[in-house]
Structures are given as structure tokens and as C-alpha cells.
């Protein structure tokens with residue numbers, strides 16, 4: 197019998213005490229359980245080492261939670277320095293004010309900021325602020341868009357009751373005619389439209405906003421007094437250092453950030469315009485460790501690095517170099533590959549590969565080379581990547597492509 201790897205034996209051990217062993221999007225069934233490691237030992241920069249000692253070049257960045265590279269020295273120093281004084285107190289620390297000042301400085305429309313520990317906390321809170329402000333019940337979202345684990349929007353079916361979604365309406369991304377119909381049919385009942393800056397569904401190509409999409413959405417919201425909430429949990433820091441709305445040229449009313457905000461430290465923020473501040477004070481917000489000064493120090497340092505080093509532009513440039521390289525290599529080997537979505541967080545799409553088998557084979561071959569690419573989720577480029585590490589990865593891909601050709605015949 198084949199000897200179990202350490203990763204496999206840990207997973208068996210986990211299943212005795214943790215439902216499914218590993219749940220959520222990190223569950224092995226969501227990826228490639230036959231070749232992805234289940235557990236990680238350590239990570240630094242753009243690489244990580246699994247519990248079996250295999251070193252990987254990373255393209256997932258903790259599913260987006262890391263923008264400046266794993267264990268970025270500057271951010272770790274800022275976090276450690278706060279940690280020396282403690283992290284969760286009976287009162288907030290001064291860093292909370294500094295962080296809110298920084299966010300309202302870098303995000304042009306933001307007059308205030310609140311904090312929590314993850315994205316779901318604040319997407320749900322934000323729609324309640326919209327309901328409080330408008331005194332209306334309905335929330336409009338894009339079909340297939342992920343906004344978190346709460347019952348109004350989670351992708352699972354378990355534990356839900358009909359009323360969880362009775363005030364949720366959905367339209368197809370980019371179909372602003374459909375959005376207008378929903379607004380017309382629910383006159384004076386829609387509180388908000390909540391959207392991601394572009395459509396990044398799992399198991400499929402990313403879709404950028406069509407020409408005029410954002411200006412149309414903004415003017416429909418203005419017409420009907422509906423709040424426009426931008427869910428930047430995944431995109432924050434990767435499209436524009438001042439918020440992804442700047443990348444696409446519009447202004448939301450509230451924006452929510454998490455993932456990359458703390459570069460691996462658990463924190464989320466919702467920023468908003470002054471006119472929604474009063475309503476924001478009416479919607480109760482708190483949580484265990486929500487005032488964690490270490491996570492706030494990490495976020496403050498991370499934001500300052502982004503401003504100082506132009507990190508969004510940098511990861512977009514690195515991503516362009518990498519995506520263009522991959523598309524060229526694929527073409528040289530007879531494949532039509534499109535790297536969809538923004539270059540700093542692309543989702544690869546082989547033409548006609550609707551069942552994703554080809555992409556899965558690609559990611560399996562990459563895994564054998566120690567390249568961590570995911571077949572069902574967009575990838576992430578971190579600023580710890582450099583032209584050398586990306587060129588090396590491209591060379592590795594070029595080497596295994598003949599095997600993909602063979603497997604596809």
C-alpha cells in the first residue's frame with residue numbers, strides 16, 4: 197500500500213475532529229486533491245513550503261489575502277512592534293484612528309471608515325446601512341457574485357429558509373437593462389445595489405464591465421435614490437491604490453475591503469460618504485477582537501507601502517507580463533488561452549474548455565513543477581514576484597506544454 201504523505205495523514209487526522217477536515221473554499225475537493233497539498237508549513241515572499249517539504253512558487257496569495265508577499269518584512273515589523281504592547285485591549289488603540297485617517301485620505305469619496313475582521317461581516321453590515329438610510333428592504337446583486345457566507349448571498353443551500361432571500365433580486369452581470377427592469381418593478385423599495393468592480397465568479401472566466409456599465413449603474417442608482425455598494429473584498433489594492441472605482445472611473449457610496457488590506461492579518465473595512473454616517477451609527481457593529489491593534493498596524497503599513505511603491509500598478513504590470521507570456525506559450529503549443537479579468541488577478545480560460553478538464557490538466561502539470569495555479573478560482577499576483585520569478589515560471593510552463601498537448605489529443 198502507498199505510504200501516506202504527511203499532508204494526507206494530517207487530513208485524515210483532521211477529519212476526526214473537524215467536519216470535512218478542511219471546509220470552505222480550502223476544502224481539497226474545491227481544488228485538485230490528488231496533487232495539491234492540504235497543509236502548509238511556511239511561506240515567504242512569493243513561495244511557500246508544504247508539510248511534506250515541497251517548495252512551491254505561489255500564484256494564489258492566500259486566495260488574495262496577501263498583496264506584498266508572505267511575511268513582508270516591513271509589515272511584520274509594524275505588526276511585531278504593536279504586538280510588543282499587546283493587541284486586543286478593552287479600548288481601541290490610537291492606530292485605529294490613524295488607519296481610518298489613511299483610508300479616508302487615499303480613497304477619494306471616503307469620509308469615514310469602520311473595521312471588522314472579515315469581508316462577510318461588512319458586506320452584510322453595509323446592506324443594512326443602506327436599508328437603514330433608505331428605509332427600503334430590497335438588495336440587488338449580480339447573479340453568481342460572491343459576497344460572503346451570510347444567508348442572503350452564500351453559494352450553498354444548507355440551513356437556509358425562504359425568507360433569507362425574499363428581498364434579494366439578481367441580474368446578469370453587464371445587463372443594465374435587466375437592472376433597470378428590477379428597479380422599475382420595485383420602485384421605492386430598493387435599498388442598494390451591491391457589486392464587485394468586475395465579475396469574478398468561480399469555475400469560469402472573469403468578465404470585465406462592458407463599455408458604459410458603471411456610468412449606467414451609477415445613474416440608475418442616482419435616479420432612484422439607491423445606494424451603490426462596491427464589494428472590494430477581493431479586488432482591493434490590486435487594481436488601483438485609491439480603490440478599484442478609480443480604475444473604472446465611477447464613485448460608489450460605500451466600499452468594503454478585506455483580504456489584502458492586512459496582508460494576511462485579519463481585518464476588514466467599510467468606507468463611506470458623510471451622508472451615510474448617521475445611518476451607519478444606527479446599525480450595530482462589533483465582534484470578538486474587532487479592535488485588534490496588530491491587524492490595524494499591519495493594514496496601515498500595507499496601505500502606506502501601496503501608496504509609496506505604486507503597488508497596484510506594479511502587480512498589474514507584473515501580471516501583464518505573466519499573462520501575455522502564458523498566452524503566447526499556449527499559442528505556440530496550439531492552444532487558445534485567454535487570461536481573463538485584470539492582469540493582477542487573472543482567471544485562465546482555454547477556448548472551448550467548458551468542463552475545465554484542460555485547465556485542470558494544466559494545473560496538475562504545473563503542480564508537478566511546483567507551480568501553485570488553481571483551476572477553479574482566479575489567481576493572484578503578489579508584489580513579491582519579480583521578473584525573474586515570473587520568467588522562471590513561464591519557462592517551466594513552456595517545458596510541460598507538450599505533455600498538455602499529448603493529454604488533450
Ligand SMILES: Cc1ncc(COP(=O)(O)O)c(C=O)c1O
Nearest residue numbers: 314315316342343344429430454
Ligand atoms: C468579493 C468577495 N466578497 C466578500 C467575500 C467574503 O469575505 P470573507 O471571506 O472575508 O468573509 C469574499 C471572499 O472571498 C469575496 O471574494
